[in-house]
Amino acid sequence: MNWKNVLLLISADVKSYRLVSGERFRRFRDNRFVTYALYVGACVFGVAIGWVVGNFYSGMGDPQLRELLLQVTINFFLSLPTLALLYGLVITQIGQIQRIGVKASIQPLYWFPITWKEHTLASILANILGLPLAITIFISSGIAVASLFVGVVPLAILTIFALLVSVLLASATTEASRVLQVKLSGAMTKVAGRMVIWVKFLGSLVIFIVFYAVYFSLYRQAASLDLLELIAGGQRMLWFIPYMWHGIALSYFVSGLGFETAILSLASIGFLYAIFLAAVRLNSRFGLYEAPAIRLSLGEYTPRTGVLEKLGFSPLEVAVMRKDFKALTRRSELMSVFMFPIMLAIMPFITVFRGSTDFNSFLFVWLALMPGAFMVMNLGNFMVGLEGASVWYIYSSPITARSLVKAKYSFTVLFSLAVTLVCSIIGSLLAAPSMGIAAIVLTEALFLIFSLGMVSLSFGIRGADFSEFPRPRMIRPKWAIVNMIVCTLLTLAIVSPVVLYLLKLFIKTVQAPLYAMVPISGVIASVVAYAFYRIVLKNAEEFLIRAEG
Amino acid sequence: MSHEPTVKIVNITKRYSDIVALKGLSLDVRRGEIFGFLGPNASGKSTTLKTILGLVKPDFGYVNVLGINVEDNPVEVKRRVGYVPESPRIYEFLTGLEFLDLTGDIYGMNPAEKKKRIEEYLEALELEGREGDMISSYSQGMKQKIVIISALMHRPELLLLDEPISSLDPRSARIIKDLLRELASDGVTTIICTHVLEIAQALCDRIAIMYEGGLLALGTMEELRERAKMPESDLEDIFLQLTGTGDIRPVIEALLK
Ligand SMILES: Nc1ncnc2c1ncn2[C@@H]1O[C@H](COP(=O)(O)OP(=O)(O)O)[C@@H](O)[C@H]1O
Ligand SMILES: [Mg+2]
Numbered sequence: 001m002n003w004k005n006v007l008l009l010i011s012a013d014v015k016s017y018r019l020v021s022g023e024r025f026r027r028f029r030d031n032r033f034v035t036y037a038l039y040v041g042a043c044v045f046g047v048a049i050g051w052v053v054g055n056f057y058s059g060m061g062d063p064q065l066r067e068l069l070l071q072v073t074i075n076f077f078l079s080l081p082t083l084a085l086l087y088g089l090v091i092t093q094i095g096q097i098q099r100i101g102v103k104a105s106i107q108p109l110y111w112f113p114i115t116w117k118e119h120t121l122a123s124i125l126a127n128i129l130g131l132p133l134a135i136t137i138f139i140s141s142g143i144a145v146a147s148l149f150v151g152v153v154p155l156a157i158l159t160i161f162a163l164l165v166s167v168l169l170a171s172a173t174t175e176a177s178r179v180l181q182v183k184l185s186g187a188m189t190k191v192a193g194r195m196v197i198w199v200k201f202l203g204s205l206v207i208f209i210v211f212y213a214v215y216f217s218l219y220r221q222a223a224s225l226d227l228l229e230l231i232a233g234g235q236r237m238l239w240f241i242p243y244m245w246h247g248i249a250l251s252y253f254v255s256g257l258g259f260e261t262a263i264l265s266l267a268s269i270g271f272l273y274a275i276f277l278a279a280v281r282l283n284s285r286f287g288l289y290e291a292p293a294i295r296l297s298l299g300e301y302t303p304r305t306g307v308l309e310k311l312g313f314s315p316l317e318v319a320v321m322r323k324d325f326k327a328l329t330r331r332s333e334l335m336s337v338f339m340f341p342i343m344l345a346i347m348p349f350i351t352v353f354r355g356s357t358d359f360n361s362f363l364f365v366w367l368a369l370m371p372g373a374f375m376v377m378n379l380g381n382f383m384v385g386l387e388g389a390s391v392w393y394i395y396s397s398p399i400t401a402r403s404l405v406k407a408k409y410s411f412t413v414l415f416s417l418a419v420t421l422v423c424s425i426i427g428s429l430l431a432a433p434s435m436g437i438a439a440i441v442l443t444e445a446l447f448l449i450f451s452l453g454m455v456s457l458s459f460g461i462r463g464a465d466f467s468e469f470p471r472p473r474m475i476r477p478k479w480a481i482v483n484m485i486v487c488t489l490l491t492l493a494i495v496s497p498v499v500l501y502l503l504k505l506f507i508k509t510v511q512a513p514l515y516a517m518v519p520i521s522g523v524i525a526s527v528v529a530y531a532f533y534r535i536v537l538k539n540a541e542e543f544l545i546r547a548e549g
Numbered sequence: 550m551s552h553e554p555t556v557k558i559v560n561i562t563k564r565y566s567d568i569v570a571l572k573g574l575s576l577d578v579r580r581g582e583i584f585g586f587l588g589p590n591a592s593g594k595s596t597t598l599k600t601i602l603g604l605v606k607p608d609f610g611y612v613n614v615l616g617i618n619v620e621d622n623p624v625e626v627k628r629r630v631g632y633v634p635e636s637p638r639i640y641e642f643l644t645g646l647e648f649l650d651l652t653g654d655i656y657g658m659n660p661a662e663k664k665k666r667i668e669e670y671l672e673a674l675e676l677e678g679r680e681g682d683m684i685s686s687y688s689q690g691m692k693q694k695i696v697i698i699s700a701l702m703h704r705p706e707l708l709l710l711d712e713p714i715s716s717l718d719p720r721s722a723r724i725i726k727d728l729l730r731e732l733a734s735d736g737v738t739t740i741i742c743t744h745v746l747e748i749a750q751a752l753c754d755r756i757a758i759m760y761e762g763g764l765l766a767l768g769t770m771e772e773l774r775e776r777a778k779m780p781e782s783d784l785e786d787i788f789l790q791l792t793g794t795g796d797i798r799p800v801i802e803a804l805l806k
Contacts, residue, residue, distance in 0.1 A: 008654050015642050107638050108699075110604050112655045113628035467641070467685065 001121070005114045009122035014129060042134040046141030053142075054149025073150055074254055080139060081162040081247035087135060088170025092127050094336065096174055116284040120175060120276065127171045136167050158253055158261075162246040165268055169243060172272065176279040179286050242271040313410070316399060320407040327386055328415075334386055334472070337378050341371040345423055361437055367427030368441045369448065372420030376449045377487050379412040380456025384543070385464040385474030394544075401540035405457070409536070412453045420445050440498060443518055447494055447525035452487050454532035459483035461539040490528050497521045553616050555580045555707055555738040561600055561610035563593075563762075570596040571607065572762040578740055583733050585753030586742040587784075589792055593762040594742040595635050598709045601740070602632055615706060628656065631700030635711040635742075637692065641685040645676060645695045648684060649702065656703035663702070670698040674721050690716045697725065708732070708739040714748055726752055750784040758791055765791050 057073075060066050109119055128136075140160045147156030249264035308318045328334055348363050387394055394404070424445070428438060463479025475483075497517040554577035563571040571593045578584045586594040599605040601612050603623035612619045614626045640648055646667070653663035671677045674694045684692060693716050700708060708729070714722045729739050729752065743749055749756055756773060758765045766776050773787050 005655060008651055012640055012643060012647075012651050015640075015647070106640055107634060108640070108652075111602060111627060111632045111634070112652075113624050114655065115624050 001115070001117050005112075005118045006122045006125070009109070009114070009118070010125050010129075013122070013126035038130070038134050039137050042138040043141045046138040047145050050142040050145030050147075054146045057146070058149050070150060070152075073146070074152065074155065077143060077152070077155055077159045078247070078251050078254065080143075080159055081166045081250060082244070084136065084139070084163045084166035085170055085243060085247075088128070088132050088167040089173065091132050092171050092174035093177075094339075095127060096178055116280050116287070119287075120280045120283050124168065124171045124175050124276065124279065127174060128167050132167050132171070136163050139163060155250075155253060158250055158265075161265075162250050162268075165246045165272060169268075169272055169275065172275040172279055176275060176282055179279070179282040242268070245271060313406070314403060317403050317407040317410075320399070320404070321411045324383070324386070324408075324411050325415075334382070337382055338375075340378060341375040341419060344374055345371040360431055361433045364424070364427040364431040364433040364438070365441050367431075368420060368424035368438075368445050371423045372416050372445055373448050373452060373491065375419045376412055376416035376453045377456045377483065379415055380409075380453050381460040381463075381480055381483055382474040383408040383412055383457060384461045385466060386472070387464075388466050388468045388472050388474075391464075391466045399544070401537055401544055404544070405533075405536050405540045408460075409453055409457055412457060413449055416449045416453065417446075420449065440514070440518060444495055444498055444521060447522055448491060451490065451494060451525040451529040451532070454529045454536055455487055455490060456483055458532050458536035458539050459486070461536065461543050464543070494521055494525045494528065497524075554578055554613075555582075555615060556601055556740065557613040558597070558601070559610050559612070561597075561607040561612060563596055563600065563605060563607050569762050571600070573610070574759075574762070574764055575610075576757060576764060576767060578738060580738055581733050581736045582754045583729060583739045583741065583752055585749040585756040586740065586759060587744075587746070587749055587756055587788060588759035588765075592759040594759055595711050596762075597759070598632075598711050598740065598742060602627065602630060602709060629705055630707045630709060631703065631705035632709045633693075633696050633700045633711060633713045637696045639684060639692070639696060642683060644681050644683055645671075645687065645691075646680040648695060649680075649699055652699040653702060658703055666702045667698070670702060673724055674698065690718060690721075693717060694721060701728070704737075706737060708737060708741075710739065710741045712742055712744065714743065714745065722748075746784045746788060756784075758788065760792050 057066065057069055060069065109122075140163055143156045143159055147153050245264045246268035249261050249268060252260040252264060308321065309315065313321070328337065345367060348366050420442075424438075424442060427433075433441070459479045459482060460475055463476040463482075465473040465476045467473050497520040501514050501517040556578040558574055558576050558578075560573050560575050561571050562569075562573050574593070574597060586597065588594050596605055600607050601614060601619065603612075603619040603626060606620065615629055617626055619626050640651075643651065649667045649670075650663070653667065658666070667680075668677075671680050674697070676691065676694055676698075679687070679691065684695065687695070693713065697710075697713055700710070714725060717725065726748070729741075733739060733754075741749075741753065750770060755767065755769055757767045758773070766773055768776065770784065773784070773791075776787075776791070
């Protein structure tokens with residue numbers, strides 16, 4: 001293996017942060033500090049927290065309390081490898097979903113004279129750059145500093161080692177699964193046709209569900225102390241899972257079993273190497289220069305006219321909406337749009353299955369409001385950015401700002417309404433809310449979707465980011481955050497009259513008759529929608545003019 | 550010097566599910582030759598180039614490059630080959646200079662030589678002044694130039710160029726053409742895919758006309774003329790004749806209706 005090549009490739013990859021801002025740089029000069037700011041920040045933050053905790057521990061007078069805190073600390077250390085494995089997997093898998101399917105892979109890797117080992121290693125290491133590495137640095141520096149005060153330095157060192165193994169294991173696993181996913185979807189193309197992307201998507205979703213199931217079932221142990229103890233103690237029972245070995249090694253170390261610690265540590269490194277070799281093999285067998293084409297339909301082309309035209313949309317607007325629908329259901333890297341709403345929809349079920357609550361009205365309210373509201377926020381944000389590199393097509397087509405807004409807004413609203421409809425039907429079947437509650441909640445859901453759609457779309461246009469490498473960005477982070485804050489505040493404003501009405505049920509003195517409260521809520525929503533309609537139009541006009549993106 | 554051909558393609562077949570991209574293609578490319586692939590869209594030209602470099606693995610058959618079986622030792626082949634893909638996707642977030650620097654390092658060039666070559670090429674292709682900008686801000690032609698430089702700078706023995714000239718300005722196109730000629734006389738072999746028939750006609754020693762994944766005709770201009778029984782014609786007519794698209798008048802009339 002030529003380590004120089006690996007380093008070269010990674011050092012190229014590090015620079016991908018430059019596209020984050022979505023700016024185009026002339027005469028670009030690297031600011032070394034910016035490259036590493038994330039990691040430096042994580043380190044400083046970690047040291048600060050470690051220092052605070054350490055001082056807190058040292059300053060504690062009561063020896064019994066100290067003993068307890070020591071116990072908590074050790075258990076916390078023990079639980080870290082498992083947690084690192086989970087966040088490593090989740091983050092790298094999300095990155096994978098966004099990349100897979102698109103030809104967003106960077107090609108020179110394939111034609112440079114590098115071996116598959118170098119290629120795979122660089123890819124595994126590059127995948128942990130960014131968030132996974134920052135989190136790991138944060139935790140590592142925190143526990144390193146805290147351990148100085150608490151006096152568990154050897155344990156801390158071993159924990160940091162285990163953390164690294166965890167993150168590498170996660171990334172290597174993702175790398176190996178990437179090839180399998182590509183290959184599998186190629187094989188499934190024939191069978192599943194246009195369902196392929198959904199199958200891939202569901203496959204990735206399973207990982208999240210497993211994650212949540214594990215997380216919630218652990219969480220059931222109530223207090224966080226119990227949770228940590230459970231993970232720490234539970235690991236040993238799971239000795240047959242190689243992914244647990246380094247974590248178990250850590251717990252043997254705490255128990256003072258040096259020999260077992262060494263064996264398991266070595267075994268975990270061996271396992272990591274085995275996964276790496278597997279990923280190399282898979283890459284060299286199936287790692288494709290280009291993803292196989294997905295054939296969607298064979299047959300005659302017949303132009304369609306549908307309901308939308310009859311509803312007063314122009315053919316151009318309908319064409320844009322159809323294209324967007326296809327983009328969302330076929331471009332797998334856009335699947336992340338659905339990720340959050342779907343997770344929100346699934347979460348209450350997990351709480352129910354673990355038996356802590358029943359299907360009740362709260363479940364219905366959640367299902368009727370949350371997935372739809374998040375869908376409308378996400379979609380509104382991404383609707384324009386998802387044009388990606390093909391945005392020239394919008395710029396060059398004879399589309400007016402009004403038409404653009406109309407098509408994008410209607411699509412956002414219709415899609416979110418569909419999500420709300422499905423979720424609330426399921427919710428009402430399971431939770432059987434009273435007619436009154438159902439009517440109020442659904443009305444509020446409508447208000448939210450119509451108004452937040454405008455809000456999100458206006459920020460989505462303002463902050464649109466069309467860069468697609470290394471993955472589609474769709475919106476600049478700054479504007480996504482602004483949108484989230486504004487939407488949260490406006491949501492509170494819109495639902496506040498109804499919340500007031502609900503409060504009346506408990507506090508008799510509050511004067512808030514229902515027939516007044518729902519319309520007030522509607523008025524607020526309309527005002528918001530109208531105000532942002534003006535803004536979105538203005539943004540769309542500017543957007544169509546500043547055509548260089 | 551050995552008489553081994555630089556590229557020896559033996560009976561390669563490649564299918565993508567139900568699309569047959571290559572149907573038992575066999576041919577040799579000699580050392581120091583400029584070899585052109587011509588053919589309608591989707592006739593398998595790009596797939597052939599990718600197979601030569603080992604980016605695509607044929608279902609049947611094999612390719613020898615510089616005496617090496619590509620499947621056995623793809624890395625050694627890549628080290629000695631320069632490749633310009635059809636629509637390259639390179640590191641958009643690097644500057645042009647950084648990408649060339651990376652390329653030089655990957656191909657193990659020594660720093661002084663690397664610097665000299667990069668400066669020469671940037672100047673020749675009129676990119677100086679823009680080498681410090683991020684590639685994401687380059688025009689299509691500029692990206693193409695960067696990739697061409699990265700293919701040429703490490704002085705490969707074989708060049709695989711997939712539609713390299715289509716998006717270049719006339720001056721740069723001319724420079725590349727002249728350069729390829731010079732390199733050929735130094736023994737560098739070039740395989741080039743192109744739609745631009747004049748380029749093929751003017752530049753290539755031998756031309757292969759591909760059609761639906763197979764070889765329709767192969768030879769020098771003279772031989773192709775003979776083959777098509779059109780002694781006076783230029784490549785365009787021969788091409789249309791051989792690919793059975795010669796009778797285009799009805800098509801044009803239908804389009805104009
Ligand atoms: N990755 C791929 N997946 C599916 N089909 C492909 C792939 N690459 C090429 N093909 C098909 O193979 C055929 C030949 O393609 P190509 O070699 O690119 O043609 P061209 O002569 O235009 O360069 C085309 O029909 C193309 O659709
Ligand atoms: Mg081609």
